[in-house]
Amino acid sequence: MPELPEVETIVRGLQRPLENRRVVRARLRPTGLYRRSSLRVGWLVGRRIVRVERVGKNAVFRFDPPGIMTVNLGMTGQLLLFSSNDPGHTAPKKHLHGRFCLEGNLELRYYDARRFGYIYVAPSCDFAKDLHIGPDPFQCDARYLKKNLEGRKAPIKSLLLSQRIVSGLGNIYADETLFDARVDPRTRGGRAVARSRRILSSARRILERAIVHRGSTIRDYRQPDGAEGGFQHLHAVYGRKGQPCVRCGTPIKKIVLSGRGTHFCPSCQS
DNA sequence: AGCTTCGCCTGCTTGC
DNA sequence: TGCAAGCAGGCGAAGC
Numbered sequence: 001m002p003e004l005p006e007v008e009t010i011v012r013g014l015q016r017p018l019e020n021r022r023v024v025r026a027r028l029r030p031t032g033l034y035r036r037s038s039l040r041v042g043w044l045v046g047r048r049i050v051r052v053e054r055v056g057k058n059a060v061f062r063f064d065p066p067g068i069m070t071v072n073l074g075m076t077g078q079l080l081l082f083s084s085n086d087p088g089h090t091a092p093k094k095h096l097h098g099r100f101c102l103e104g105n106l107e108l109r110y111y112d113a114r115r116f117g118y119i120y121v122a123p124s125c126d127f128a129k130d131l132h133i134g135p136d137p138f139q140c141d142a143r144y145l146k147k148n149l150e151g152r153k154a155p156i157k158s159l160l161l162s163q164r165i166v167s168g169l170g171n172i173y174a175d176e177t178l179f180d181a182r183v184d185p186r187t188r189g190g191r192a193v194a195r196s197r198r199i200l201s202s203a204r205r206i207l208e209r210a211i212v213h214r215g216s217t218i219r220d221y222r223q224p225d226g227a228e229g230g231f232q233h234l235h236a237v238y239g240r241k242g243q244p245c246v247r248c249g250t251p252i253k254k255i256v257l258s259g260r261g262t263h264f265c266p267s268c269q270s
Numbered sequence: 271a272g273c274t275t276c277g278c279c280t281g282c283t284t285g286c
Numbered sequence: 287t288g289c290a291a292g293c294a295g296g297c298g299a300a301g302c
Contacts, residue, residue: 001295032278036298057296074296076280095280114279116296132298154273163297171295219282219294258274260295 002073003057004136004168005210006221006229010079011054013224017081017106018061022048025101028110028119033097035072035120041098043121044069049102056133056167060125068125074116076220082107113220136168137204142197149196152189156199158258159189169203172216172238175263177203179237184269185262186255209234237263 002010026041028034047063054060059079061069071079076095085105098110098119110119120130127133135144148165149156159165160174169177178185180202183195192199215221215229218239222228232239236246241254241263250267 003296072296074279075294112279113281114295116279118297152272158273161296259276261293 001075001170001172001218002077002215002221003170003173004054004207005173005213005231006215007054007057007059007073008211009214009223009229010073011052011059014059014079014081014108015052017224018049018052018102018108020048020050021102021104021106022046023063023100023102025099027100028098030097030115033112033115033117033119035070035118037122038119039121039123041069041100041119041121043067044100055127056131056136056163057170058127058131058133066123068120068122070120070125070131071110072118072120072131074112074114074118076111076113077117078109078111078220078222079224080109080111080222080226081224082109131163133163133167134165137166137200137207140166140200142200145200146193146196149189149193154189155185155257156183156187156189156192157185157260157262160199160203161258161260166203168207171260171262172218172235173203173206173210175238176206176210176236179264179269180206182269185257185264237265239263 023044026044028041047065047067049061050064051062059071083105084107095111095113096109097112100108152159157174160169181199210231213231216232217228237252240252242251245252245265248268250265252263253266254261254263
């Protein structure tokens with residue numbers, strides 16, 4: 001599932017090929033993939049992509065004349081790049097929902113098997129207001145996190161998953177972060193305030209390492225050129241139920257927390 | 271208001 | 287072996 005490191009990798013892979021190219025044709029179906037109140041992608045035709053960037057878990061495309069498209073990949077979304085004058089490329093059609101043809105015979109395709117992703121097209125976007133997302137772990141400090149955990153009763157894991165406080169963490173990296181910080185995922189937010197600094201620095205460390213390894217491919221995630229990520233081999237807890245903790249050897253436990261599979265070491269996370 | 275659960279959706283895994 | 291139920295989960299909406 002594309003979280004911050006995966007989206008960062010995708011965005012970096014798209015910047016050079018896409019920036020400064022004009023949209024020649026754009027199509028997206030079904031309309032259920034649009035976020036409420038979004039314009040249709042046809043509105044982008046004739047506009048030039050001036051910048052590709054990441055905001056939380058969203059890939060964001062900025063255009064001139066002014067316009068913006070945000071892509072949230074949900075669980076199984078993919079943004080793949082094809083050269084339309086390369087007859088050898090065999091692009092699957094299954095789950096292909098979006099096609100963006102650009103100058104220079106480039107085609108950006110949007111695939112999403114489960115269709116949990118969504119796309120938002122608008123003249124401009126206020127991310128906090130329109131997408132309900134807060135700063136990512138690289139954009140906030142421990143004081144901010146502390147302030148937002150105070151008095152909260154929900155488990156720290158659930159609070160980290162909420163994109164409103166801190167954006168970018170999903171199920172994999174929330175588990176990995178809390179393991180790194182040695183914090184039990186069931187700890188109530190208010191009880192984790194004193195460990196805000198450690199949690200934040202763990203999040204940054206984990207995310208940086210994951211970016212270096214180009215994200216985690218569990219099943220669907222791919223880079224724009226179709227390659228898999230490599231960080232899945234370095235997970236300490238996610239997907240390691242029953243296997244020995246890399247720190248203390250205790251079997252990793254898997255529980256359900258706020259409806260999410262949650263992996264942790266019952267011995268060294270407290 | 272804060273927190274949890276539900277529904278969306280498909281494909282892989284599990285169990286009979 | 288084959289089929290159906292179970293499970294996975296990001297996110298918004300609904301429910302408590």
